[in-house]
Amino acid sequence: MLSGLTVVLVCLAYLGVLFAIAHFGDRRADQGRSIIDNAYVYALSLAVYCTAWTYFGSVGRAASSGISFLPVYLGPTLGMALAWLILLKMVRISKAYRITSIADFIASRYGKSHVLGGLVSVIALIGTVPYIALQLKAVSSGIDLLVPADDALAHVANGGGWFDTTLLIALALATFTILFGTRHLDAAERHEGMVAAIAFESLVKLGGFLAIGIYVTFILYDGVGDIFRRAAADPALSRLFTLAQGSGAYGNWFTLTLLSMFSVFLLPRQFQVAVVENVNEHHIRRAIWVFPAYLLLINLFVIPIALGGLMHFGVGGVDPDTFVLTLPLSHDHQALALLVFIGGLSAATGMVIVETIAVSTMVCNDLVMPLVLRYGGQGLARERDLTGLLLTIRRGAILLILLLGYVYFRVAGEAYALVGIGLISFAAVAQFAPALLGAMYWRGGTHLGAMGGLSAGFLVWGYTLLLPSFAKSGWLDASFLTEGPWGIGWLRPEHLFGMTGLDSLSHALFWSLFANCGAYLVGSALRPPNAAEAGQATMFVDVARRTAGVGTSFWRGTGQVRDLVTLVGRFLGPQRAEDAFLRYARLRGWNNLDEMEADPSVVQFAEIQLAGAIGSASARAMVATTVKEEVIGIDEVMEILDEASQVRAYSHQLEEKSRALEAATAELRAANERMKELDRLKDDFMSSVSHELRTPLTSIRAFSEMLCEDPKIDLEDRKRFLGIIVSETVRLTRLVNQVLDMAKIESGHVEWQNAEVDLREVITQAVDSVSQMLKDRGQDVHVVVPDTVPILWADRDRLVQVVLNLLSNGSKFAPKETGVLDVRMTANEEHVRVDVTDNGPGIAEAEQGLIFEKFRQGGDIRDKPQGTGLGLPISRQIVEHFGGRLWVTSQVGAGATFSFELPVGWRDDAPDGDAQP
Amino acid sequence: MERGWLWRRTLQSGQVGETMQKGLSGQRLVTLFLAGMVLFNFPLLSLFDRAAPTLGGVPLLYVYVFLVWAILVGGMALMIERGGR
Amino acid sequence: MANKILIADDEQNIVISLEFLMKREGFDVTVAGDGEEALKRIREIRPDLVLLDVMMPRKSGFEVCQEVKADSELQATKILMLTAKGRDTEVAKGLAMGADGYMTKPFSTKELVAKVKTLLGLGA
Secondary structure, three states: OOOHHHHHHHHHHHHHHHHHHHHHHHHHHHOOOOOOOOHHHHHHHHHHHOOHHHHHHHHHHHHHHHHHHOHHHHHHHHHHHOOOOOHHHHHHHHHHOOOOOHHHHHHHHOOOOHHHHHHHHHHHHHHHHHHHHHHHHHHHHHHHHHOOOOOHHHHHHHHOOOOOHHHHHHHHHHHHHHHHHOOOOOOOOOOHHHHHHHHHHHHHHHHHHHHHHHHHHHHHOOOHHHHHHHHHOOHHHHHHHOOOOOHHHHHHHHHHHHHHHHHHHHOHHHHHHHHHOOOOOOHHHHHHHHHHHHHHHHHOOHHHHHHHHHHHHOOOOOOHHHHHHHHHHHOOOHHHHHHHHHHHHHHHHHHHHHHHHHHHHHHHHHHHHHHHHHHOHHHHHHOOOOHHHHHHHHHHHHHHHHHHHHHHHHHHOOOHHHHOHHHHHHHHHHOHHHHHHHHHHOOOOOHHHHHHHHHHHHHHHHHHHHHHHHHHOOOOOOHHHHOOHHHOHHHOOOOHHHOOOOOHHHHHHHHHHHHHHHHHHHHHHHOOOOHHHHHHHHHHHOHHHHHHOOOOOOOOEEOOHHHHHHHHHHHHOHHHHHHHHHHHHHHOOOOOOOOOOOOHHHHHHHHHHHHHHHOHHHHHHHHHHHOEEOOOOHHHHHHHHHHHHHHHHHHHHHHHHHHHHHHHHHHHHHHHHHHHHHHHHHHHHHHHHHHHHHHHHHHHHHHHHHHHHOOOOOHHHHHHHHHHHHHHHHHHHHHHHHHHHHHHHHHOOOOOOEEEEOHHHHHHHHHHHHHHHHHHHOOEEEEEOOOOOOOEEEEHHHHHHHHHHHHHHHHHHOOOOOOEEEEEEEEOOOEEEEEEEEOOOOOOHHHHOHHHOOOOOOOOOOOOOOOOOOHHHHHHHHHHHOOOEEEEEEOOOOOEEEEEEEEOOOOOOOOOOOOOO | OOOOOOHHHHHHHOOHHHHHHHOHHHHHHHHHHHHHHHHOOOOHHHHOOOOOOEEOOEEHHHHHHHHHHHHHHHHHHHHHHHHHO | OOOEEEEEOOOHHHHHHHHHHHHHOOOEEEEEOOHHHHHHHHHHHOOOEEEEEOOOOOOOHHHHHHHHHHOHHHOOOEEEEEEOOOOHHHHHHHHHOOOOEEEEOOOOHHHHHHHHHHHOOOOO
16 A cells, blocks of 8 residues: 555645646746647647546446446537537637626626626536535545555544545645636636646546556456456346436436536536637637547546456445546556546546636626625725735635535535536536527527526526435435425426426426526516617627627717726736726827727726626626716617618628629620620621722722723723623622611611411522523522421511522532532421532531621632622521521532521511511 | 638638638538437437447447447548648 | 733722723733732733732732732832722731832722822833
């Protein structure tokens, strides 16, 4: 066995290491080189969740009911998946309004109410003190195990009445907490050194637990499989392999999951490390997986240790809560036992330190300060620097809480009320959930609702969970549980209104949250939010927009900046206050404090500074003593909100508009490009028309002038020249007609004389009109048409124009004398198609697209075709007007086929101008 | 790997939550949460609530719970760390 | 000996009229129907002056003009550009290519003859 002195020295040395780390952390923080500005440190500090209850108690619970302890860690794992949603918002709100505890959070949201803050503090205090007692008990029983009963220290410890090792430890922890938790009053209430120490403790407890786990699993036994195989042989052990059958076990499992999911955000110590001590909100991100990974690791060996212990000591031999110590001790591995104990000490001290700081902040800011400020009298009012008083209150609260914990530990001893406190405590803080979640996501919650909900939930919790735990400890008559108070059966605390089928925890959680939520909702619905509530509701719910965007202040009044500085100085220290205000003034563009006007935002700044030190409710009250506040009615708050939202809406509109403008600009640019392109096309068109007009005019003028001036030209030439003049005139006329036609079609001014058309007649008519010309050139034309064709709805003359055009086009390119034109018409139910094939030189692929452009004449032949270059584009426009298409297929040297296809059943949708038969 | 994960960029703007809320990552984490709630509770849990078969001696229930837990943690780590780069 | 003139245009009727006009003035006339043929004829017969249409198949009047002016052996060849596109840019382009004169279609036969004679250094 270890000597008591060794154990005490090791404990003191360990605490010394913590001191060193915390001191280093604080010094670095003062230098601005934070060591906790790290996501892993943040995640490790969250692991303060794992207390001695985890370290020693998990094994105990596993030994009695197998895996059913695990939801306590599965819940936080799942909860962390939502941390980016919930925790992040809590951090934002708390940072924005200098909120330093969960009591302040709730009080601030529901109209900065002293009463509400006080209520939350009381609930937290009641839920916490037994939990702290549990930690003390764990350390104490650990020391008892390590130190032999005949050791000198043990004599002191057990014979000295109230003075024992546990008290020593409690006092040591109080000293530590006071030193690093209330080093100075910080407006942000952050304790970097403490967080560094807590993160370190998380590593130590993980290391200790893994060490014992590996020792039991791989040294005492032959691996995990070996332990389970051996345990399987014992029916008393193998029953632990499954959850107890029946819905109750699953119900309990679910309840635990839910409860611990809440707890990981709502326990005072969790709120402290996760929200108040958060250095940088981006650390949350990595903690989302690192913290659950930590939980997974620390639970890996719980069941192997429990089974190993049960097999080694036999069921009922040794308290399973102590297996982590008794297993190495029974194998005479004292060094390991000491290491494991240090791990347990870490778990216990970490929890105690953080929880005490968190609860003492609440007690100070939300219970004591309001009373001091109200009843402090004249002397207090004249005091220029209250920081000393504040620190004293805090330190007193810390000492008080730890002593309360110690007293509870001594009173409760082995009672159920201590052992079962872990989950009872969880259920207490779960009562914060409705008011807290409602605070962040619901504008309608009011002070009345929150008060009602918290009170109702707390009362039901006390009745269904706390009192039964007292009864189970023998402090109350057992008939209270079995018969109900005064024998009233439906009031039995674990079977309220006769409800059965739920385990006591699920039962209590159901009824307490039912009462809580119900009262919260009903209370909030009773009357609309007042000015303060509505204002705070918006500040909380819209925290991201409020802080990042349009600043909104719900305070209005008049005052002197100097007075505000003095006021803040009373609580933060005059120099610190002066510095803080000066920094703020510079930020706002003022050179010194005397120039600055006490506008609402300055007052708000002062209030937020104060809130960090004394809580938001007290801060509001103190500021109100200094500045003459004009009462703002709900209407005005709504107006301010409205203005703010209007400004937001307006800026949103502006953004929309500028986006629209950008889009419009882009469209305009595109339109401009199109216009330029059209302009260029028009220019080209005009230039082409000009060229086409000038060319025949050139011949006409030249010949006319020569004929006119020179009478000596012989008759033969005269005739020839006049013939040329006539043909060029015809060409000119045709050109003018086609240009006008084109322009009309393009601008949509054509009057389509639509009627029922048999395309065969169209072809016949067109072929008839070119037959003479073809005969003159010695070209043949063959026509093939089907017997029956669908009747089309179209402009007959226009279709004749198209076919004529294709025919004359083909004729132009077909060789004289040997030229042959094939006109083939085909029809099905959907389309009528006409192909006009010539045996000319064909058209190269590259040119096939070009020939449909205006004034592009195909062919590269010496004998320039006598076309206008408008025939094909016009034909194509006509065909397309009737819903069809016109195209060419050709190979060089193998003639060309011009085809068009018209849909059957096309109808003119805009019949104006059509001559309807 | 860019889509949805704009955390780095939002470091400056302080819009982490909003980005996550709107982004894929937030949705993924919510999905993971819902999956966990279902996998860790009745009735799915009851499917595995038996001592046999064992995996190297370890009862099925234990294997299942720890495996799902590890997968969830791994999933969260993957979502967050992969997006961080 | 009469001056040699080459008429290059793809419009048959214009060629006929110019040919008649030039022959009447006593010039030795050759004709070409496209740009390439025009260049070939210029190298063959070394005309004193070319009446050169701009819009011709195979090779445009501009190209022909450029090649002629780039050929040191053809420096003596005068070029009178004829174009149906009356834009100023066309005129500028033609002159930049080194054309000696420029006439827009339709032109006055008298002016054309006068211009031809001026370019050939024959007193009007």
